[in-house]
Amino acid sequence: MTPSRTTPVRTVPLAETDGAGANMEGAGAAGVRWDLSHLFEGPEDPRLEQALTRSLESAGAFAAEYRGRVAELTAPELADALDAYEGVQEPSARAGAYAQLLFAGDTTTPRHGALLQRVQERGTEIRNLLLFFELEWVALGDEHANALLDDPALARRRHLLVAMRRYRPHVLSEPEERVLGEMANTGRHAMSRLFDEIMSSLPFPVEIDGETRELGEEEVLSLLYAPQRDVRRSGARGLTEGLRQNARTLAFIFNTLVHDKAIEDRLRHYGEPMQVRNLANEIEPESVDSLISASVARYPLVARYYRLKAKLLGVDSLADYDRYAPIPGAEGARSFDDARRIVLDAYGDFAPEMADVARRFFDERWIDAELRPGKRGGAFCASTVPSVHPYVLLNYTGNLRDVMTVAHELGHGVHQHLAAPHGLFEQDTPLTTAETASVFGEMLVFRRLMREETDPRVRLALLCGKIEDAFATVFRQVAMTRFEQSMHAARREEGELPIERMNELWMAANRPMFGDSVELTEDYGWWWLYIPHFVHSPFYCYAYAYGELLVLALLRRYDEEGAGFVPRYLELLAAGGSETPAVLLSRIDLDVTDPGFWDGGLALLEDLVIEAETLAG
Ligand SMILES: [Zn+2]
Known part of the structure; x- marks a missing residue:
């Protein structure tokens, strides 16, 4: 319970992988x-x-x-x-x-x-x-x-x-706190590490061209992004098979961790399972409830988009393994220099001082973008200590998504750099607002790319990419949160849960989101088993939805107020974690405690879907 220093890591189970399938040339980021x-x-x-x-x-x-x-x-x-x-x-x-x-x-x-x-x-x-x-x-x-x-x-x-x-x-008392802290190393932390070790060495048997090959988790998940439907289908089967073969051990880990949490919650007098997370996030439970119910009320938008996607892919009905299929038009490599230019230009259009901070990451080598064997996958920005500066890690392969990732991580970088004067304990925000500048930065870059692009096919692909990212950050995270709620509740009422029961809860949380737009196979029931957030940080996921919808509200404010909004936004960033999110946001007249607040951002998502439908003709 020492004030936590978050280093926002882009581990959003957005689409379920990050940068996999990279070629080692890295589109010009070598040496960065x-x-x-x-x-x-x-x-x-x-x-x-x-x-x-x-x-x-x-x-x-x-x-x-x-x-x-x-x-x-x-x-x-x-x-x-x-x-x-x-x-x-x-x-x-x-x-x-x-x-x-x-x-x-x-x-x-x-x-x-x-x-x-x-x-x-x-x-x-x-x-x-x-x-x-x-x-x-x-x-x-x-x-x-x-x-x-x-x-x-x-x-x-x-x-x-x-x-x-x-x-x-x-x-609890100091001796009790010490015992809990030390025992966690052989309890909860050990279970988490066991999960990581199993997942990093788990073989997923995938049938490709009549031959079965064993792939790792990142590789098998990357197959879900393949343009060819049969490759996606094989990837999905391999994913299921690998998880199913290890389900007993994985389910034991989940059961143990869920029970461990129930014990600690009881000892510490927490009521419902999400309470401790809400406290850390500095958010009222009512606000989380209204975020969830507003998002659930908009579930039909997900189905509406997936029906469009089926049409764009030329399939009658979308299967679960089709969700991440690329929309034709998204191809095309961007060099790292291009990415740098696009991001700095988009940031500079909004606020020159934001581009000035972002530029330092490139000029002063605060960034590591090249692909190297042994380097950690994905991307993150680490705030380090206030007397130094943040560092950004990327694995730049040159696709459009990577350009967005550069924008995302530099958003964190700018945010953390501006907030550093608040010192070690308050430079970082709670999770709920940690993604403010990153997602906002992505939106600035997205809008710039849309403005510059004239080919309608590429524009549609860009737009679909944005919609899918936003859906993965809002609706998918809400469904995952509802799954966690039901799993923790069921474990507390029913005792140790059989794997079939957990699969059923996962399906029950997901079905309402997809409606009849995506055919959920029996395979899909197993696909909660690899999601690390459930293991490492229970109820983390709703913060992604909170962050995304908050940014959409900020963006709408920017559209209404124009340049006058910019200094207010920069003040918000510079405030870091020196006040609760509700207080900081109230200073720019945003009321996150208003149940109607979330619907504003959700309405903007609907606008994006309508635009995509129009572009698709
Ligand atoms: Zn982030």
């Missing part, structure tokens, strides 16, 4: 590597070990000074303590960020993995020393705490302190 020396000179840099030691020693000194005394502190003393608390963590956070980036850039060098493990272990030691501070603060009576919170000396730390106290009814 980041320069991590801004953090440390190398894994042998003596300053690295010194940073860890400094954090550990100063954590010890911090505990010696403040342990058992938080209740006695005056407001100015508490402000000093918070500064010290932040100062203690900065060196180890810097080492941690470095270790993660080094590992992401090359996962195969054993020294990188060992360094990552080392900083994680040190991190646990440091956290254990500091644990008392939050617990003592949270334990203060409301009257005492409120008096301190009203003191101007703590104005800068008010949001952080209030955010910690949200957990007041749910924290």
Whole structure:
């Protein structure tokens, strides 16, 4: 429960893979590597070990000074303590960020993995020393705490302190917290890692040209994007077969984790399974409910689009394995230089200062875009520590989606860079608003591409790509959230769930979204088994829908207000996580607590579908 420092990672199960099937030439991104020396000179840099030691020693000194005394502190003393608390963590956070980036850039060098493990272990030691501070603060009576919170000396730390106290009814004693924390390493964390290890080595038997080949997860999922229908069908069968053969073990992992969560929720007095996630997201449960119900009410839009897609693909009815089939016209490679130009131009049209920040990622080597063996897949932006700058990792292959990914990650980069002055604890936003600048940046680039493109076939493909991304971020995530709700509820009522029961819940959550537009085969029932979010971060998914619909609302505001909107938007980004999303958004007159709010963004999605229908003729 230490304020979490999110490093938004593009692991959206958008379409169910990312950058797979890449050719290793990488369309001109060769040589685009980041320069991590801004953090440390190398894994042998003596300053690295010194940073860890400094954090550990100063954590010890911090505990010696403040342990058992938080209740006695005056407001100015508490402000000093918070500064010290932040100062203690900065060196180890810097080492941690470095270790993660080094590992992401090359996962195969054993020294990188060992360094990552080392900083994680040190991190646990440091956290254990500091644990008392939050617990003592949270334990203060409301009257005492409120008096301190009203003191101007703590104005800068008010949001952080209030955010910690949200957990007041749910924290346990320090010894209990330590036991739970340590046991999680052999419990929940071990189960998560087992899931990752199984998935990364799982063979998926795929029949291609009469021959059965064993593919990995990324490869088999990439077949669902193939232009040829029989290849997609084989990929789907292979995916199902691989999952089915390992379903007993995978289902055991899910059952264990769902039960583990039920136990911890009970010990910590959480009511419904989503409550702890909502607290972390700084969002009211009513707001999540209205997001979900507004999206469900628009499910018919999904069916309407898939009927159009069937027509565009020339098939009578769309099968589950046809959902990601490419729309003809989306082909065509873009060099990395092109991507750079398109993104910087689109950003610069909106706000020159946004392009200025984004340009630094290229010019100052804050970005790693080339394809390299051993490099982590996908893409992400890591905020690191406020005294340095964010870094972006991409695997650039040159397709249109990759251009969007550049726009997406640079959006995170700009957001994090602007918010860095808020310091280690508040530079990053909660999940719900973490995707604001990234999705907004993608929309700017999408609109620019649409304006520049004259070929109606390519325009339609672009538009369909945007619609499919948005659907995957809104409706698919909502369906996944409803599945999780039903799975956690069923486990609590019915005990350990047989795999067939979980498959049934998955189908029940998905069927209403597709209506009769997509034929869901029995295979589809197994396809929840590989989704990592259910394992690693329960109820993560609705934040994607929240983020996307929020951005559509912002975009509509921009269309209405024009240039006057720009400084307000940049202020929103620069505020980082220094206030709750509802407060920050209310400053630009957006009311996310209004149940009707979400429908505005959903209406824009409908406009996109109508435009696609018109273009298709
Ligand atoms: Zn993102």
